[in-house]
Amino acid sequence: MSNKSKKWISLNLGRKKEVPKASCGCGKTSGGCGSNSVEDQITVDEFNKGAIDASIGDERLKDGFDQVFDVKMSRRSAFKKLTASLLIGAGAVSTSCSVVAGDDAKEKAQIDWEEQFKGNYKLMNDDEKKATVDRLMRSYELRTGKKISMSSKNAEENVLYGYAFNISKCQGYMDCVNACVEENNQDRNSQMQYIRIHEMKDGKGFNFNEADDNYYHEVPAEGHFYMGTQCFHCDNPPCVEVCPVQATWREEDGLVVVDYDWCVGCRYCMAACPYDGRRFNWSKPEVPEEEINHNQHYLGNRMRKKGVMEKCTFCVQRSRAGKNPACVEACPTGARIFGNLLDPNSTIRWVLENKKVFRLKEDLGTEPKFWYFMD
């Protein structure tokens, strides 16, 4: 069990919590990019203290004359002191010279300006996409001093993502929900969750009315079964049709995405979604700095702002990099299957061809790409 106190539900029964490794700009969690060695990193204070110690050291106790004349000095220490004083001098120059600091502020203002008046991501060409992603990464670095990696990777050809959910296997552990929240940088204060797990009573069929999607007890509960819902990435999504500014659309690989910077926050898409697949940032979303996932995609888990819509993207930052969404990876029972519908050898295709699959509210003509099946 995770011993950290979280605001969102955490029922990690028997789930091994990965030790968070130091993350770096390259997105890898294990060595290789060079910025991973924690012990090498020292803070500015430590550096200054060290530099001063190196240059004057025990001379603090001596008076002026002694300091100048009574100095034990080898060639090695003389060199060390020289370097240290140079560094201190350089630091002093850089801080006293406001031109440099002004450049940062100017750059930040420039980025903010360009971000405020940029166009709709859907209509951008690849260069413009890259430009906005670069701006956002630089802006994050300027604000927090930390690097993130943000991708603007487009949909690949011959890829159409689909998802299948095995109702027989799901035990309601909610590891998928935890993994999703952590992966996608969702607001911790409002406990926003893309996935809802509905606890249903045996013998009542798929009776959502009597199901509970907000349980806080040990699972699997006697006489119940579980069914998860999230955005179904419809082929004919009603939410996309109604958006007055085309801030949400269906990508070529079937993902229904939102441009958080283009959304005006009218919430019409939310009213239009028959699957409760969309979430709104009612206040400024907050994620503790140390919990932020730095491996981001423009259309996926980058930081949102208040007053915009967001939703499940099948973890676009992972799926387009050839990985499974976080919920699929986290599921301890193997109830979740994700893959390319156009690949005849994919597991998802095997499920669709060999299992009795069904979808929710098919009568609405939305053509979800999310199927349910049982063993």
Next chain:
Amino acid sequence: MKQFKVFKGLIRDSLDTITHGSLKYHIWMGALTFIMLIGMYCYSIQLEEGLSVTGMTDRVSWGLYISNFTFLVGVAAAAVMLVMPTYVLKDIDFKQAVLIGEGLAVAALIMCLAFVVADMGGPSVLWHMIPGIGVFNFPNSMLTWDVIVLNGYLFLNITIPFYILFRHYQGKEAKPGVYVPGAILSVFWAVGIHLVTAFLYQGLQARPFWNNALLGPRFLASAFAAGPALIILVLAIIRTFTAFNIEDKTIKKIGMVVTVAAQINLIMLISELFKEFYAPTHHSESAYYLFFGLHGKDALLPWIWTAIPLNVLATVLLTFHKLRNNFKVLFFACFILFVAIWIEKGFGLIVPGFIPGPYGKIAEYTPTGIEIGVTLGIWALGAFVFTILAKTAINIELGKIRFKNK
């Protein structure tokens, strides 16, 4: 050049008119300003904190703002019930009232736009919707249709009365050839704004409570009842406080319009209730929630059970000629009808659309103080705008302000 000079004179004279008045007028305007300031303060909190200061949630994502917006579109559309008889059917009995009706439409539309902006998560990026520099998802999104029809109707309702008043200000008669085509267009446009607003909800297959072919027609019927009812009340007030002469027969004729619309509205209500409760399906749950509550959740019961009796009572009172022709009864009936339709078409329509949610979750909605503050502020704004427009129009019509060529 001369037109420009006249325009300058009109601006100066109307400013003069609206800043002078009786003590009661000043108290009225001062009170409205005070309420608007409170509303602006509440809105500033909402801007700062986000929409989390309202009662809305992911489960019920539209609330008081959109409810009032929907209702006020109807009030705006109701001006057509005066425009059509006056300009198209040439019924001189409506002539005095029509300018007031159009002023009311302008005020209602301004309130509509204010409510929509108040409901937006990102009002600072609303330029994304402007064609040319933004992306306007027309014709796919009904919201873009609504933007077009609302702004177009606002334009029509500003320009037509402005032209007429501008001519009268110079002591000339307005040329029918100029404004009648606009007036005829505005008749169709009025029906358009309300149908389009209904389609906004009607087109959502996700919400069975709204996805109902009667929604549009019922919007029109209730609008043509509530809007003229408000116009009658306003005319009654104007008659009492100003020298503007509105004849009894004008009010009686508008009363007739209200009556017919209220009767049709009641028939449609019965039709809806029959469909929901005679053979209830899964899709009737929202109606059950609205009228009887579901699983002990019954926040809307007091509202709807206030609205329905008021609605029926008003319609019955209006139906009998003897009662309707008694002005005291007429004003009372108009007032309760207005309140009833405000509840029914605001709260009673928008909130149950979200309850139960797509998977049957019943999460209730209660507006917060800040939300109510903003709402009252916007209503005060509407009243403020209307007072200014009406006072200027009345003084021009009475010949109190006239262009003097100095």
